[in-house]
Amino acid sequence: MSIRRRLTSAAIVGIVGLLLASCAAGLPLAHPDPAPAVPPPALDAKQVSAVLAGLGAVLKVADATNDPAPLAARLSGPALASRTAEYLVSAKLADPSVRTELPVGSQTVISPDTNTWPRAVVVVTEQPQNLQSPRVLTLVQDDPRSPYRLWGWARLLPGSKMPPTAAPAAGSKPLPPDAPGLVLTPEEVVAQYADVLAKGDVSTFAPSFAPDVFHKQIETTLAATKNGLTQGLGTAAAVTETYQPGPGELYSFSTLDGGALVIAGMTTTTSLTLSGGKIEFQNDVAALLGTTTVSSSAVFVWSDVLVFSVPPKGSSELIQVLAAEHVRTAITGS
Numbered sequence: 001m002s003i004r005r006r007l008t009s010a011a012i013v014g015i016v017g018l019l020l021a022s023c024a025a026g027l028p029l030a031h032p033d034p035a036p037a038v039p040p041p042a043l044d045a046k047q048v049s050a051v052l053a054g055l056g057a058v059l060k061v062a063d064a065t066n067d068p069a070p071l072a073a074r075l076s077g078p079a080l081a082s083r084t085a086e087y088l089v090s091a092k093l094a095d096p097s098v099r100t101e102l103p104v105g106s107q108t109v110i111s112p113d114t115n116t117w118p119r120a121v122v123v124v125t126e127q128p129q130n131l132q133s134p135r136v137l138t139l140v141q142d143d144p145r146s147p148y149r150l151w152g153w154a155r156l157l158p159g160s161k162m163p164p165t166a167a168p169a170a171g172s173k174p175l176p177p178d179a180p181g182l183v184l185t186p187e188e189v190v191a192q193y194a195d196v197l198a199k200g201d202v203s204t205f206a207p208s209f210a211p212d213v214f215h216k217q218i219e220t221t222l223a224a225t226k227n228g229l230t231q232g233l234g235t236a237a238a239v240t241e242t243y244q245p246g247p248g249e250l251y252s253f254s255t256l257d258g259g260a261l262v263i264a265g266m267t268t269t270t271s272l273t274l275s276g277g278k279i280e281f282q283n284d285v286a287a288l289l290g291t292t293t294v295s296s297s298a299v300f301v302w303s304d305v306l307v308f309s310v311p312p313k314g315s316s317e318l319i320q321v322l323a324a325e326h327v328r329t330a331i332t333g334s
Helices: 003-023 045-065 071-073 077-093 186-202 213-236 285-287
Strands: 106-110 117-123 136-141 150-155 237-254 262-276 298-309 318-334
Touching: 003 213, 045 071, 045 106, 045 117, 071 318, 077 213, 077 237, 077 262, 077 298, 077 318, 106 150, 117 262, 150 237, 150 262, 150 298, 186 213, 186 237, 186 262, 186 298, 213 237, 213 262, 213 318, 237 298, 285 318
Parallel strands: none
Antiparallel strands: 106 117, 117 136, 136 150, 150 318, 237 262, 262 298, 298 318
16 A cells, blocks of 8 residues: 555544544543642642651751751751751761651641741651650742741650640631730740749749749759859859740631641740850860850850740630750850
């Protein structure tokens, strides 16, 4: 058969096919829903697992070499600052145990019901292998095209229970910093708690907060530092500590009881000044400082993440600190 005859036969077959199709009943046409302009407001379990898997993969690679370079792909804010400092210390001391264990398996997920950005997802992890407390991870997506990054982590304090929140499929409503309907707005909670840390029980805001382990540890550590300096250097050394809420570092969600879950960043700064003598440092402090001795001053910067349970307005319950993290991220001195 010539090429012309083969082409003619093919054309005939096509025409017959069209005629047969015109005689047959019309097939139903699919009408899929149009793709949403933005992703759905709440993440489902599969999506959260994917986010955590991506985080775990990056941590595994970076942990293997104490190299912070890969971290920016999946970490930001206090988490990035804290992990970077841990890598520096871990590398200098050849001790991987100084790194915080961060499980990526979840037991509780708080997903946002919002169509705006940035948006945050909160995950209470499984218990770490070292049997420490589960971590509260806050993962933030800056815009629709960005991945979720671990903004901060905190350890659940002994006896703490997360407040009831909506199922992940439904989503929990994010709250603005000045959200009404609570005993204190989210931004007031953080500012007043910073005052309580600075002044202790004499703070006018202390009665609003339940006693917590983090506050007690801060007080105990600062008192021990002052006592040690006094014993070693007398009046030649002084120490002060300040607590500053992080600008823009505030994520809040409504809870089913009408209250709120508030997650905040804070910077603690410990300042040592010397008018005589010197102070010698070892281990992780020396690793971050880059030297073992100061004779004039030293400034310690800590990156803090705090998780609060805030009752609804009119409640007689106190604000509770549910989880906290306090990581030394920088030291300068001379």
